[in-house]
Amino acid sequence: MFILSLTYVKPNEEADKHMEPHMAWVKEGYAKGWFQASGRKVPRTGGVILSLGTRAEIEAYVATDPFTVYGICEYEITEVAITTANTGLEMLKG
Secondary structure, eight states: OEEEEEEESSOHHHHHHTHHHHHHHHHHHHHTTOEEEEEEOSSSSEEEEEEOSOHHHHHHHHTTOHHHHTTOEEEEEEEOOBOOOOTTOGGGBO
């Protein structure tokens, strides 16, 4: 499993201009079966996505995010070897 941590490097107003295509990109990540959960950071300094897939797939897909293309955020990709999960979350275990 991967934790994708997005941190805005431009103001929220700039992120808002690209939010619609970014959210379409997020929805496509869900449709591909890679994304499992996502949301904004509080306070709003970026977001977090929980993802499955290979590192190569995820890195390539992150490069196509409109937020990446337009320099809105930087991504930190952390791989986690989940060994224990609550009922219903077994798919997160590697």
